[in-house]
Amino acid sequence: MAKDRSQSDDYTAPLRRLLLGVLCLCLLAIFLVWRIDSPRVERFRAQVTDRVVPSMGWAMVPVTGVINLFRDFQSYQRLADQNRELRSELRQMQAWKEAALQLEQENARLLDLNNVRLDPRLTFVTGVVLADSGSPFRQSVLLNVGARDGIRDGWAAMDGIGLVGRISGTGRNTARVILLTDAASVVPALIQPSGQTALVAGDNTIRPLIDFLENRDLVRAGDRVVSSGDGGVFPAGLLIGQVAADPAGRLRVRLSADYERLEFLRVLRHLGVEPVSDPGTIVAPNGANNGTGGQPAALDEVGDG
Amino acid sequence: MAELSTSRLWVMRAGFLALALAIMFFHLLPLDTLPSRWAPPDLLIGFTIAWVLRRPDYVPVLSIAAVTLMADLMFQRPPGLMALLMVLGSEYLKNRTSGLREASFIGEWVAVTFVLVVITVLNQLILGLLLVQPAPPLGLSLIQMVLTIATYPLVVLVTQSLMGVRKLAPGDASALNARTGSRA
Numbered sequence: 001m002a003k004d005r006s007q008s009d010d011y012t013a014p015l016r017r018l019l020l021g022v023l024c025l026c027l028l029a030i031f032l033v034w035r036i037d038s039p040r041v042e043r044f045r046a047q048v049t050d051r052v053v054p055s056m057g058w059a060m061v062p063v064t065g066v067i068n069l070f071r072d073f074q075s076y077q078r079l080a081d082q083n084r085e086l087r088s089e090l091r092q093m094q095a096w097k098e099a100a101l102q103l104e105q106e107n108a109r110l111l112d113l114n115n116v117r118l119d120p121r122l123t124f125v126t127g128v129v130l131a132d133s134g135s136p137f138r139q140s141v142l143l144n145v146g147a148r149d150g151i152r153d154g155w156a157a158m159d160g161i162g163l164v165g166r167i168s169g170t171g172r173n174t175a176r177v178i179l180l181t182d183a184a185s186v187v188p189a190l191i192q193p194s195g196q197t198a199l200v201a202g203d204n205t206i207r208p209l210i211d212f213l214e215n216r217d218l219v220r221a222g223d224r225v226v227s228s229g230d231g232g233v234f235p236a237g238l239l240i241g242q243v244a245a246d247p248a249g250r251l252r253v254r255l256s257a258d259y260e261r262l263e264f265l266r267v268l269r270h271l272g273v274e275p276v277s278d279p280g281t282i283v284a285p286n287g288a289n290n291g292t293g294g295q296p297a298a299l300d301e302v303g304d305g
Numbered sequence: 306m307a308e309l310s311t312s313r314l315w316v317m318r319a320g321f322l323a324l325a326l327a328i329m330f331f332h333l334l335p336l337d338t339l340p341s342r343w344a345p346p347d348l349l350i351g352f353t354i355a356w357v358l359r360r361p362d363y364v365p366v367l368s369i370a371a372v373t374l375m376a377d378l379m380f381q382r383p384p385g386l387m388a389l390l391m392v393l394g395s396e397y398l399k400n401r402t403s404g405l406r407e408a409s410f411i412g413e414w415v416a417v418t419f420v421l422v423v424i425t426v427l428n429q430l431i432l433g434l435l436l437v438q439p440a441p442p443l444g445l446s447l448i449q450m451v452l453t454i455a456t457y458p459l460v461v462l463v464t465q466s467l468m469g470v471r472k473l474a475p476g477d478a479s480a481l482n483a484r485t486g487s488r489a
Contacts, residue, residue: 019366020396023366023392024389027385028385028389030384030385030388031384031385031389045378045381048378048379049378052379056333060333060334060335064336067334067336129338130335131333131334131335132334132336132337133380134333134379135332135380135382136340136343136344136345136445137382137441137445137446138382139338139340179338181339184438184439204442204445206339259338
């Protein structure tokens, strides 16, 4: 028997070594192709994820539910404290609700006065979070809406309150949202009320860094950070969070979105900002295009407007 | 007998794939979407190495490559790199198995530690040299490596007692033969 084995070893060892070499070369080739032509391999990755993760959904949903149930059960032990906290919060909320109602009425009146038309294209698709990135090094979640629902790369994802991330990688049935906390996430932002522009760059912590700020003396902790829409990828004016300073003195964003429980996300349809390409043509009466007659009319109109 | 052991071999090979899928499944559950300060041990690597050192025939190179490549794709890692390192590391350990068979568990642990350190360092080094953005944070990788090493004895315990994957004792092969001979 021992002799047998050694003989078969003699026979198969070179074959095995060849297989091993080919396998290693294949893996190396995959890695190098990814490094050279990342988008194509990332599309492949999205397709693989699209196949695999929804097929695990039947098990993922109940298991997640059960684990969350146990976690909630642990928190029942602190029920009395929570109850008291909730009551005091409710009292505060009622005061805020009054203020909000008044503001809403005022807002409606002002909108009516100005005859403002809100952007009708900022509609959204809501998706359920299927899975997270599965690795402590990347911060992303997988949604159950994809190219089938018209989702495209670069669209913004929000929870009910604030920005959560942007779509990066869409399969047919799934789309990956890179969270603002991911190290690869950079979003152009505007800090109100000072109007400073900056970049909100994730660095794998819960508070993303505020980078490329023009004048940080004008920015205080507590200022609102909203997306600025620079670059045309993101819609402008989405709430990101509030400015906070960390112990090292750097400015960070306290995110408004509730990152502890991301369950449903809204993906905003955003078809890009239409660029103003022509400098504006002369408005002439009766479609006449003689320059002498048209110019004063156009100037008049500008003056009136 | 040959049939029986072959079927058991394939059952255990499928068992390894199922174990890997289960680990990936639990990684992907959307339980915690906050970035954490620490990284859990990489159980996929731990179990793969424990199985390879116990029964190399249950874990052929192809299934190691397939499982780790799948993990690379699912966990948003650079595809192929970790798979390549795991294949090389497990081959190195497999070749040492004959030497390790008599050695104590401490010796095995030291060898595994060595391999894990080399894998982590090479991974960081290659990603750094090729300027891959964003590189995984060094601190987190180190924490993960240390935890994987620290939990390795536990992983081995589970592998041996719950999954029944043990090293073949010197007499096992002949005993198996004798038993099957009597049955036949």
